Amino acid sequence: MPLTPLDIHNKEFSRRLRGYDEDEVNEFLDQVIKDYEALIRENKELQNGMLGLQERLNHFSNIEETLSKTIIVAQEAADEVRNNAKKEAQLIIKEAEKNADRIINESLNKSRKVALEVEELKKQASIYRARFRTLVEAQLELLSQDGWDSLDSQGREADRELLRG
Template sequence: MPLTPLDIHNKEFGRRLRGYDEDEVNEFLDQVIKDYESIIRENKELQNQVLALQEKLNHFANIEETLSKTIIVAQEAADEVKNNSKKEAQLILKEAEKNADRIINESLSKSRKVALEVEELKKQASIYRARFRTLVEAQLDLLSQDGWSSLEDSSRETAAYLDK
């Protein structure tokens, strides 16, 4: 068990002949008591400082651990967002490719349909022209026939009859 200032103060030495000077010993003991009390006080203060610093160290260690965990969580979240963004981008790209293929297929289908319609219209125009040509030729043949002159004569006679 450690020595206390009170132990030093209460210490009694036996007396002998030719012993030490009692006043000197008491003065020395008083000085030892003061120094010893000072050292004990300083030791307690240092222990309190150590405890305070240990608490701060623990606090900062907790903060460091929390920050480390937070950084890990943030990194994981960033990685997840990045992966989700890549997946979403791939889905958007696939959807765009599907839409592009659909639009191209629809355009090709419409183009073929228009080409068929154009061919059909060309055929109909050719048939119409042939029929019209036939009709015009038939009309010209009719005009060049002799029947027109007799028709002209009868129409003059009818007009003369009506004038009367």
């Protein structure tokens, strides 16, 4: 058990002949008591300070651990968001590629239909021109025949008879 200031104060020494000066020993013991009490107080204060520092250290260690866990969770969340964004971007790209292919195919089909319609219209125009040319040529030939004048005279006589009649 550790020595206390009271133990020092109550310590009795046996007396012998030619021993130490009792007053000098008592003064020294009083000084030892004061110094020992001061050391005990200082030790208590240091222990209390150490306990406070230990509590603060534990508090900051808990904060550090919480922050570390939070950073890890945040990093995992950021990784998950990044991965989800990549997946969504890939889906959007695939969808856009499908739509582009569909649009291209529809455009090609429409282009083919228009080309076929143009060809059909060209054929019809060519046929129409050929028929019209034939008709015009037949009409010109009819006009250039000698019988046209005789038809014209007969037509006038028929008109006269109608008027008479």
